[in-house]
Amino acid sequence: MFTGIVEEIAIVKNIVREQENIHLTVSCSFVHELKVDQSVLHNGICLTVVAIEDETFTVTAIKETIDVTTIGQWVIGQEINIERGMLANARLDGHIVQGHVDAVGRCVSIKDAAGSTYYGFEYDQKVKHTTISKGSITIDGTSLTVVNSGVNTFSVAIIPYTKEHTVFKHYTLGQFVNLEFDVIGKYVEKLLQIRTS
Structure with a gap:
């Protein structure tokens, strides 16, 4: 983990x-x-x-x-x-990440703000997982908080430190990235599917 x-x-x-x-x-x-x-x-x-x-x-x-x-x-x-891998006695500073990529996403927007950068991403509509505003998402191994969530789209805001110390500093429009959706959200989705089928 x-x-x-x-x-x-x-x-x-x-x-x-x-x-x-x-x-x-x-x-x-x-x-x-x-x-x-x-x-x-x-x-x-x-x-x-x-x-x-x-x-x-x-x-x-x-x-x-x-x-x-x-x-x-x-x-x-x-x-x-x-x-x-996380040590058993360590603080969980990000969120639970398994290292199992769910989908490849594509960067569709990059906007500079006052002290941060907003990145927008989209992913294939066939992917059944979703994001929620203020929920967690992993992009290329980086734990981030979703700012805006849409249908097969979402955005995140990156502070300068994160941008400088990750590969986000190299992202350009059209960049393909690895996405891992929140594992707790995936379990909830699965349970709802079972109950409604």
Whole structure:
């Protein structure tokens, strides 16, 4: 389990395709603290460390992950948000994040405000999950609060610190992002479906 509080921005150092899998080699400041089999969140995608060498670690994404996330579009040199799993005795500063991407969204608006930046996103109408105003959403592994919620659209407001310390600083119109909807909301949706069917 994760919190959506990005630890740092890491860099993709190498990408190797093997059959239907992708092996990603990543560098970050805490490589020496990682262990093989440890889970790390990469732009919202939970991946297992399979190798550690020098100042880098490697993770593997399978076809299912590639099909439902943006990972297949990543390139060498790209910056990504990363976070290690939450410690059991730690504060939950963000919200409960599983690292299971529900959908790929697209950035449709970027507006500067007085001291913050508003980003608008849309996602496929086939996705059954919803957002609510003041609810939680995870975008590329970043825990955020929904400002405006519509049908398959929503927006968030980013303070300067978050923008500078996450990959939000690189977002442009049309940018594809990984979305994970609030897990509690997903359970509620499922229960309502069962009761009404």
